[in-house]
Amino acid sequence: MVTQNFETRLRFAAQALRQCKALAVFTGAGVSRASGLATFRDADGAWQKYDPQVYATQEGFQRFPREVWGWYNYRRKEMLKARPNPAHEAIAALEKLIPLTTVVTQNIDGLHQAAGSRRVLELHGSMRRFKCSAACRGEPTLLPEPPLDLEAPPPCPYCGAMQRPDVVWFGEMLPTATWEAAVEAVISAQVLIIAGTSALVAPAAYLPEWALGQGVFCIEVNPQPTPLSERVQVYLDGPAETVLPALVALVTAGH
């Protein structure tokens, strides 16, 4: 809904949140941009420089392990330096107002948890966890976080295959229990906030679709329109780090 002015839309969103008893927040790389972390598909995003077929697939990792490992190490360093920004803080503040809040994130940076959000479902894994690239023990076995200065992936202590980050690359399944919890949180929410995601990557992108289908009140926050923007109840066109704090301020003022 983009016909009314921004202030009116913001007030409409705040009103829905004031009445909300179960909130889900679905986030992507855009919420961490103000923390200095790159998105993927923006004009200055990672995929402009790094081919996702190489840097985000198991096949790419097998062919170019040092390059992929090096990129993830670089990003791990950046993520460890990064601090939550006002978008993460506003989402954590919403949990204080609406105790039944679940954050469903595609991000691997841990910044929602650092901001104080307590129920965070990481759909695409975490940069802090590592596993065997051959899944030698069947279930992914988590391995200790390797030092940041390694130039090549260390061997799995059990089978000698390369270790890899415990993240979800293209063609890989999302962690089942996390995915199921995310679906449940989103379709049973009264309000869903969708922030900082292009909503192009499946199956994560099905979540807002299903929420809309269930009649969940959807608020999208993104400076650029996405395939969802014309269908959500409120589209707030602006950066998450300014729009979300303004939204929380309005919700708090009415509490």
Ligand code: BJW
């Ligand atoms: C701001 C802002 C500010 C900027 N404030 N907003 C054809 C070929 C191959 C595969 C497929 C295919 N068709 C479909 C598929 C499936 C595929 C897929 O969806 N591909 C599409 C891209 C086409 N999906 C998968 O493969 C998934 N698995 C799967 O389907 O399993 C089933 C299966 C199994 C076996 C065989 C076949 C099927 C897995 C997807 C895994 C995605 N992994 C990555 C990397 C994770 C690790 C890491 O971080 O390194 O996840 S890719 C990357 O995209 C990352 C992100 O989490 C994900 C989503 O990106 P996100 O967060 O939305 O970022 P951007 O950059 O896209 O958008 C940023 C947004 O922020 C923009 O809208 C900006 O405007 C906005 N913004 N500043 C607010 N300040």
